[in-house]
Amino acid sequence: MTVPAVTLAARRREGTPLLSVRDLQVRFTRRGRAPVRAVDGVSFDVAPGQVVGLVGESGCGKSVTSLAVMGLLAPRGVEVEGEVLFEGQDLLALSSDELRELRGRDIAMVFQDPMTSLNPVVPVGTQVTEVLRRHAGMDRGQARDEAESLLERVGIPDPARRLKDYPHQLSGGMRQRALIAIALACKPRLLIADEPTTALDVTIQAQVLELLKQLVAETGTAMIMITHDLGVVAGICDEVNVMYAGRVVERAGRRELFASPRHQYTGGLLRSIPRLDAVRGGQLTPIPGSASDVLPWERGCAFAPRCSAQDADCLVPDLELTLDDVRPEHRLRCVHPVPPPGAAL
Amino acid sequence: MTGGGDVLLEVRDLEVHFPIRSGVLLQRTVGHVRAVDGISLDVRRGTTLGLVGESGCGKSTLGRAVLRLVEPTGGSVRFDGVDLTTLSPEELRRSRRRMQMVFQDPMASLDPRQDVESLLVEPMRAHRLDGGPTAWRARVRELLGLVGLPSTAAAKYPHEFSGGQRQRIGIARAIALEPDLVIADEPVSALDVSVQAQVVNLLEELQERLGLTYVVIAHDLAVVRHISDEIGVMYLGALVEQSPSEQLYLQPLHPYTISLISAIPVPDPEVEDRRERILLAGDLPSPAAPPPGCRFHTRCPFRQPTRCDDEVPALRELAPGHRVACHWAEDVRDGRIVAAESAHDPTAAGTV
Numbered sequence: 100m101t102v103p104a105v106t107l108a109a110r111r112r113e114g115t116p117l118l119s120v121r122d123l124q125v126r127f128t129r130r131g132r133a134p135v136r137a138v139d140g141v142s143f144d145v146a147p148g149q150v151v152g153l154v155g156e157s158g159c160g161k162s163v164t165s166l167a168v169m170g171l172l173a174p175r176g177v178e179v180e181g182e183v184l185f186e187g188q189d190l191l192a193l194s195s196d197e198l199r200e201l202r203g204r205d206i207a208m209v210f211q212d213p214m215t216s217l218n219p220v221v222p223v224g225t226q227v228t229e230v231l232r233r234h235a236g237m238d239r240g241q242a243r244d245e246a247e248s249l250l251e252r253v254g255i256p257d258p259a260r261r262l263k264d265y266p267h268q269l270s271g272g273m274r275q276r277a278l279i280a281i282a283l284a285c286k287p288r289l290l291i292a293d294e295p296t297t298a299l300d301v302t303i304q305a306q307v308l309e310l311l312k313q314l315v316a317e318t319g320t321a322m323i324m325i326t327h328d329l330g331v332v333a334g335i336c337d338e339v340n341v342m343y344a345g346r347v348v349e350r351a352g353r354r355e356l357f358a359s360p361r362h363q364y365t366g367g368l369l370r371s372i373p374r375l376d377a378v379r380g381g382q383l384t385p386i387p388g389s390a391s392d393v394l395p396w397e398r399g400c401a402f403a404p405r406c407s408a409q410d411a412d413c414l415v416p417d418l419e420l421t422l423d424d425v426r427p428e429h430r431l432r433c434v435h436p437v438p439p440p441g442a443a444l
Numbered sequence: 445m446t447g448g449g450d451v452l453l454e455v456r457d458l459e460v461h462f463p464i465r466s467g468v469l470l471q472r473t474v475g476h477v478r479a480v481d482g483i484s485l486d487v488r489r490g491t492t493l494g495l496v497g498e499s500g501c502g503k504s505t506l507g508r509a510v511l512r513l514v515e516p517t518g519g520s521v522r523f524d525g526v527d528l529t530t531l532s533p534e535e536l537r538r539s540r541r542r543m544q545m546v547f548q549d550p551m552a553s554l555d556p557r558q559d560v561e562s563l564l565v566e567p568m569r570a571h572r573l574d575g576g577p578t579a580w581r582a583r584v585r586e587l588l589g590l591v592g593l594p595s596t597a598a599a600k601y602p603h604e605f606s607g608g609q610r611q612r613i614g615i616a617r618a619i620a621l622e623p624d625l626v627i628a629d630e631p632v633s634a635l636d637v638s639v640q641a642q643v644v645n646l647l648e649e650l651q652e653r654l655g656l657t658y659v660v661i662a663h664d665l666a667v668v669r670h671i672s673d674e675i676g677v678m679y680l681g682a683l684v685e686q687s688p689s690e691q692l693y694l695q696p697l698h699p700y701t702i703s704l705i706s707a708i709p710v711p712d713p714e715v716e717d718r719r720e721r722i723l724l725a726g727d728l729p730s731p732a733a734p735p736p737g738c739r740f741h742t743r744c745p746f747r748q749p750t751r752c753d754d755e756v757p758a759l760r761e762l763a764p765g766h767r768v769a770c771h772w773a774e775d776v777r778d779g780r781i782v783a784a785e786s787a788h789d790p791t792a793a794g795t796v
């Protein structure tokens with residue numbers, strides 16, 4: 100099975116975006132203290148059939164972005180601004196009832212931990228048929244048959260028996276498959292996968308990623324893949340958004356990003372991870388400090404305190420995400436980008 | 445395997461079987477979870493042995509059993525010539541000074557109500573280190589310097605540090621008594637990617653400066669390969685392959701290792717698109733009832749009829765220092781047996 104990246108890229112060029120996130124801001128307000136800006140002006144598009152990655156480390160705002168898109172943030176203590184246009188309709192302006200209609204039918208989500216996102220006291224089958232009856236208007240019998248074929252499609256052996264099982268009777272990989280089955284039940288046009296394989300072992304991760312790849316290729320569902328694992332990104336995403344401190348710092352196609360990472364943070368990340376296929380020996384090149392050593396964006400580049408290329412020029416207030424003039428396939432928020440491979444220093 | 449005086453740790457036929465009890469009052473033992481089931485390996489002084497495997501393979505239990513933090517139910521562990529399994533509790537306590545452990549989650553393994561100084565002094569007090577409180581406090585400064593923290597850190601509490609700094613404190617505590625052996629159980633997996641490399645480098649620096657011997661337990665083969673001289677691959681409580689670190693990646697011999705390596709995502713789209721991925725069918729069987737014959741035969745894409753199902757493969761040395769427990773390792777290596785399309789699971793098995 101070959102990767103459908105080429106066909107997807109072709110499909111992407113044709114249409115208008117399925118989802119368009121415009122200047123999304125999410126602030127968590129705290130009594131008596133300055134609010135925490137978890138997402139700080141994030142914009143990106145997802146075309147039909149496209150797999151878009153949101154990559155970054157803990158606290159960079161990638162998960163909060165997806166929760167805001169789905170309208171799943173608690174109403175209290177959270178301020179959301181900007182636009183989330185799904186086929187032109189602003190999801191942030193919808194009522195919770197309208198949103199509930201859309202969720203599960205047009206947009207579905209797969210979370211990291213399948214044990215906490217499945218109901219432990221309801222059989223798996225009921226959780227699948229529930230979606231089908233609610234959103235696709237099937238009767239009990241139809242829904243049961245459809246659920247069985249869904250479980251079979253995601254690679255759960257003996258689906259008829261498994262429908263009666265409770266979540267704790269399934270293994271981790273199997274639970275994640277069940278969750279994917281539920282997410283795909285109504286043939287959503289957008290699937291948001293938030294670290295879908297992080298809790299799984301590598302051999303199971305490989306199975307689940309392969310499954311997601313196949314399903315996206317077969318059904319033409321668009322996908323937002325949220326992960327911290329650059330290896331996962333390299334295998335599945337068409338376009339990648341690298342996030343740092345609540346903002347997108349670099350955006351490029353998958354091949355382009357890995358061939359020539361331009362933001363110092365992206366470059367630093369790629370240098371810091373040991374690679375299985377690289378020649379062994381020598382020290383790793385870590386990024387100094389930790390994700391809490393950030394500069395507020397209004398004072399300069401948030402990554403500057405940890406960056407090896409930073410100087411006084413980096414203290415530009417609210418640095419923009421602009422077209423990279425050296426590698427125009429990139430969008431970049433960096434004053435001193437990593438030179439492209441082969442360039443003279 | 446190399447023998448002789450340079451072997452610091454010698455594990456022979458180590459077994460840890462946890463009883464499964466049933467019933468409310470009588471608590472009859474109805475079976476055993478064979479977490480570690482007959483493992484033998486050597487660790488040479490000043491080197492690093494990496495243990496990899498997926499959750500439930502017994503790698504953490506093996507690490508703990510070596511230090512007798514869980515009691516082995518069989519076999520022996522010789523540390524610098526002394527059999528730890530026969531020591532009295534007091535003798536064991538004294539010998540623990542020379543073997544320490546670094547845990548995965550430094551937030552959970554450091555007492556949140558003690559400041560760093562008291563956290564680091566505690567092991568010195570427990571082992572009545574020479575010099576008394578004044579010398580201990582001086583040693584705290586020295587330790588903080590060794591792990592790259594400022595001496596002002598001594599007065600702070602664990603919650604005031606980032607994950608990477610907390611792991612540095614955990615490491616400082618482990619090396620406080622100048623041990624010979626440090627067992628690190630998933631030392632970086634709770635940390636952010638950009639910070640993992642800092643801790644990996646620190647572990648390597650300390651090994652060089654202090655002549656430490658490491659056993660590093662992790663699920664991330666890329667990290668383990670980077671840090672280890674030798675790697676042991678575990679599956680369902682058994683060692684299925686052991687080899688010098690470079691060799692394991694260049695020529696994995698056990699079908700499980702081959703599949704494991706092929707499943708690890710590499711941050712390079714060119715490699716990812718070209719790669720032939722061997723997907724394993726199904727899930728890990730229960731360690732309470734491991735499959736007969738070769739434990740891996742239920743998922744093995746190279747499985748051959750009858751022998752794999754009936755006969756337990758011995759760990760054989762195929763190349764110097766490279767041991768593998770597979771009946772067909774030579775045939776798999778030379779391409780005489782190829783991975784089969786698995787019939788168990790149509791969407792997620794076979795070669796891709």
